[in-house]
Amino acid sequence: MKLCVKILTSLLLSLFVVVVWARAEEPGKPEKVKEKKETKTVLEEVTVTAAPYTPPVTPVDTPYGTQYNVVTEEQIKLQNSYDFPSTLRDVPGVFFQNKNLLGSQTSHSLxxxxxxxxxxxSDLAIEFDGVPRFGALFGQVLGDSIAVSTIGGMKVYKSPQPSQFGSGYALVSVLPRYMMNEGEEATLDASGGSYSTFDQRLSAGLKKGPIDVxxxxxxxxxxxxxxxxxASQQSYYANMGYQISKQWNLRxxxxxxxxxxxxxMPDTAPTTINGVSWPGAERYDTETFLTTLxxxxxxxxxxxxxxxxWNxxxxxxxxxLTNGQRYAGGTGGLHSQQQIRLYGIRGREKLNLWPGGxxxxGADLDMTDLKNTQRTYSGLAVAGINGGLAKRVWDFPDTQLLSPYVAMNQTIGTKEGFHLIPSTGVRYYNHDQFEDKWAPQGGLVIGYGNTDLNINYARGVNYPTPVVLMNFVLQSSSVANASRYWRTIKPEVVDHYEAGITHTWPNRGSVGATVFRDQGKDRFRAYMYGPIPTQFNDTIGHYEIRGLELTGTVTPFKNLEFFAGATWLKAEATGSDRIERDHLPYTPGFQFQAGVNWGFLEYYRLFMDMQHVRDVYQGTSFRTGGFTISDLSHANKLSDFTxxxxxxxxxxxxxxxxxGDSEVFFAVNNIFDQKYEYAKGYPMPGTTYFAGMSIKFH
Structure with a gap:
């Protein structure tokens, strides 16, 4: 019944679009011809190849009193990024964990x-072309599923924004590459460097008349x-569009x-989890196919x-490997395969029916089909939960989440002078496995000319991934009427408050300051082992994160730009035991990013950037135990690094x-050979060198 309602909602949304279109095409209503501009207007879900450079520290203000950061295709090239996490290294307030020169690991990493x-x-959502693309079982980012060669840009939403995305407290939205300009082009990129690192990319595009490929x-x-x-990654990508009419496009x-x-392997001995010695070295194989229409x-x-x-x-x-020795036949070694199917339909309509309004x-209908299978290499019994079985299979329930939303804003005044933009919105979450929720938002922009004050409130909703049901859905589980337990699980919520002020000097620079506060409650836990919980949400404990971000850019001369961003975070958390902690995992006390982009001698360009991090504690906020907050001692503190x-x-x-637009380049990372690590026992590489070329034919 619920599925029928959701399909009906999607059909109604489609019907709404067609009806509005039909009304717009009624005879007697001549179409207004807009002045043709040099740059084509595109929907916000689509980006352009060779987008102009924009510093990633500069926040983009929205009429909803919110902000997001942009990472352009040009910025990614200047950073010499080889994998998904490294593309985000210059965005204020963003931090990632890694153990490799390139490539991502499982569990939390962003x-x-x-x-x-x-x-x-799944505190953070990852989208590609506006749809989910992440590990929907355990909530991993799964950065290995996204190739840098397919990224045309990214929008980074660092706070809940119900009018822009659904479940989760933050979002990285990857905008795909496509062919925009009329004509033909082909590009060959090749580079190599330290530790036999090699990168090769071949692309071609055509845009002629209504067709682009x-x-x-x-x-x-x-x-x-x-x-x-x-680490290695191969990717094959195609993006094709057809302009049906002046107004309609199919892609x-x-x-x-x-x-x-x-x-x-870590420098330290492997740890023990649930009485089982966890190996020191693992391998992660990712195979993914995504298509959108x-x-x-x-x-x-x-x-x-x-x-x-469909994803x-x-x-x-x-x-x-365990203790430095490779597993041999008959001695164990676990192999777990997560099968993730994400599919659904999303729709949105933006209406400007009166001046300034x-x-x-829109509505998002997102569905999952998930399964996890664990076995040993040798086929021997898997030790641990529920006795010795040759393999263990977790067949999770299919999930359906329908989240319709509506928002509106009204501009009063003019951008050149005094202006006021009040806004409001709400998103409703209808989940077939967990409790339904509402997420309101409200904002106000007060500005004069190039100065804007943004104020907003939003509620973030974080739904559990189905893995919270892990020990219920194990095929050998003896729990009767398990559904009666998980239907009582409520999603986590956070109340987000934010105020920011920005001022720009066109073509000269900008400054900005943002303060924010997150207050969270209803922390949920997962039934992955041990006795069945009598309570799935913490009604006593809470957590709070307060922060300040300062950003600035300056262009003293043509082709010379400096940018910088600084973030201070203060975290506090209280568990159901009422014990307070003032550290949370991977919440830097201070983070500073800066860079310079300089074009000189007509054909040359120098890009330099830096990342400075202080007061970071490693660890994981496990949801498999009670509602206590782990005490992060000095032994968990990572060394500060630059x-x-x-x-x-x-x-x-x-x-x-x-x-044209071709180049040769030379790059050096970690110039001063800084000793650093993102996790204890996993030192990162010292100074590394890379060189390459990009040959583009038009």
Missing amino acids: YIRGRGASHPS YASQSWVSTDGHRDHSD LLANYVKSRTEAP TLSHQYENFGGYIKPY HTDFDLIQE EILV LVNARVSRRLDFLPARL
Whole structure:
């Protein structure tokens, strides 16, 4: 019945779009011809190849009193990023964990303003082309499923914004590459460097008349800076569009990615979890296929889209080494395979029906089909929970989450002078397994000219991933009427308060300051082992994160720009035992990012950036025990570190060969050979060197 309601809602949304379209096409209502601009207007879910450079520290203000940061394709190139986590290294308030030169690991690995260290959980959402693309079982980021060659840009939402995304406290939205400009182009990128690192990318695009096609293939690999730290990734990508009419466009995207990342042995001895010795080295194999079909439209006073999607991911976690010895036949070694199917349909419509007014209405229907299978290499019994079985299978219930939303804002005044923009919105979550929730938001923008004060409140809702049901859905489980337990689980909620002020000097610089406060409650736990919990949500404990961000850019001369961002975080948490803690895992006390982008001698460009981090404690906020907060001692504190990186390039243009926007480059990471680590016992590489070229034909 619920599924029928959800399908009906989606059909009604589709019908709404068609009706509005039909009314717009009624005879007797001549179409207004807008002045043709040099740059094509595109929907916010789509980005453009070769987008202009924008510093990632500069927040973008919205009419809802909120902000987000942008990482452009050009910024990613200047950073010489080889994997997904490294593309985010210059965004204030964003921190990631790694153990390799490139490649990602399972569990938590990305943190935004102190959120993301819970396990299992999906505190952070990752979207590609506006649809989910992450580990929906344990809530992993699964960065290995996203190839850098397919990223046309990213929007980073660092706080709950119900009008922009659903479940989760923050969002990284990856905008895909596609062909925009009329004509043809082909690009070959190749680079290599320390530890036999190699990166190769081949892409080609065509836009002629109503048709545009963009396709790419990429391969990146490294031997790693330590034993057992190899990584590789291959990707095949296509994005095709057809302009049905002046207002309507149909676009098909498909992407296949296959990756392997090996986690090295720690310097310290393996730990013990639930009485079982956890191996010191593992391998992560990721194979994923994503496709989206987008029907979009843009009229003078309204525009929107409908987007069905399908994402099929197999993620294998393989234990390979323990105590420095490789597992031999018959001695164990676990192999866990997560089968993740994410599918659904999303739709949105933006209406500008009167001067200065905007109404945003939409709905997300997201469904999952999840399974986890664990076995040994030898086929012997798996030790641990529920006795010795040759394999263990967790067949999780299919989930359906329908989240319709509506928001509106009204601009009073003019951008050049005094202006006032009040806004409000709400999203409703209807989940077929867990409790339903409402998430309101409200905002106010007060500004004069190039100065804006943004004030907003929003409620974030974080739904459990189905792994919280783990010991209920084990095929050998003897729990009767298990559904009566998990239907009492409530999602976590956080009340977010934020105020920010920004001022810009066009073409000269900008400054900004943002203060925020998160107050969370209803922390949920997972039934992964031990006795059945008598309570799944903590009604006593709470947590709070307060922060301040300062950002600035300055362009003293043409082709010379400096940027910087600083973030201070203060965390406090109280468990059901009423014991207070003043540290949370991977919540830096202070974080500073800065850089310079300098074009000189007509053809040369120098880009340098730095990351400084202080007062970081490693750890995981486990949800498998009670509602106590782990005490992070000095032994959990990571050493403060400062990384400095540089890249210098020389542009190549040779018009007779139709060669343009090409370059050769040389890059150095960790110039001063800083000793640092993101997790105890896993030292990161010292100074590394890379060189390469990009040849583009038009």
